[in-house]
Amino acid sequence: MRWNPYIDLRVEVSNAVRCKCKACDIEISRGELRVCAIPVVGKQELYHVDCGIKRAYDHAARKLKDKESDWPEAALKIAKRLVPEGTIPVRRSYQRTPLLNLSYPQTPPRTQTCPLCGEDCPGEEGALTGHAIRAFSLDGERRFHPACIRKLAPGLCRRIVLEDSERWPREVLDFWTQTIPDTIKPTRRSPWQDTGGLPTLERAPSARAACRYCSEKITKGELRLARQKVFGTRRSPVYFHVGCFARSDDYHPKILELVVLRIDPEIQREEIEAWSEVLPATPEIDDDVPPLLDCLLDLFDRVPREAETEAVPSNLTENLVEFPRGFFSSE
Ligand SMILES: [Zn+2]
Ligand SMILES: [Zn+2]
Ligand SMILES: [Zn+2]
Known part of the structure; x- marks a missing residue:
């Protein structure tokens, strides 16, 4: 199964007069069912139901498996026909949008x-x-x-x-x-606030930078998550401990999948394995999928080590991102 950047696929009736499918570039008629795919970074994408399902079989498999699926019967029928046998459904926790x-x-x-x-x-x-x-x-x-x-x-x-x-x-x-009862504590400000573009995983070259979440310094040589600030004139990046990101309100495991897919070949497998110490326990609702760390290591193993190092463009002001090529399901 190819990787996809989506946290959920919603099926809805198209209410737009003019709207084209992102996969096949053919118009989606008004009144027709369409898929609205929600990526973990960037804008929503619209597809014909079959085109959307082909982009993310794991999401369609989840909708088929769960009785309380939010897809209409007509879309489930298409999914039944298209989803390859043995597809592992997406983690239920991925459909959470905090x-x-x-x-x-x-x-x-x-x-x-x-x-x-x-x-x-x-x-x-x-x-x-x-x-x-x-x-x-x-x-x-x-x-x-x-x-x-x-x-x-x-x-x-x-x-x-x-x-x-x-x-x-x-x-x-x-x-x-x-x-609101006094026992309710204020939620901490999101670490990704006012940042844009693709987050990256990198090794701290010194111990000078502090984590934006816990304010502690990030140790030299430790893996850290980095993202660009979008406001202000200086494009200075912000950094987090991986564990702090996993504790924050912005945490979504797909972001970790994304940084592993784009990983620097110099980073070792053992360093990802060490995330077992900082990742939250697998949520109870994910009772029918492998643990997250196994999936991350599987992705790590599938990343070509000799990858041609093509710069990934990102348009920070519009929060547009390009996801790595070759990880989407082919048509
Ligand atoms: Zn289409
Ligand atoms: Zn209300
Ligand atoms: Zn921290």
């Missing part, structure tokens, strides 16, 4: 549906009428009622309350202050 940050829209937002309660947002909520909270995740932005987002991400709400910024309306801050 909320990374909240913000308050500075212009009145147009009405959307709150993903938690299904009601109009902004909507009627007594003193909180008319408020919509923007929540950012790996797969984009959603709008929630103040009461709904408090249930979903109380730690983030707590952080907003403590920051006490003027960008937030007083009644929303007061509501959270009154209703």
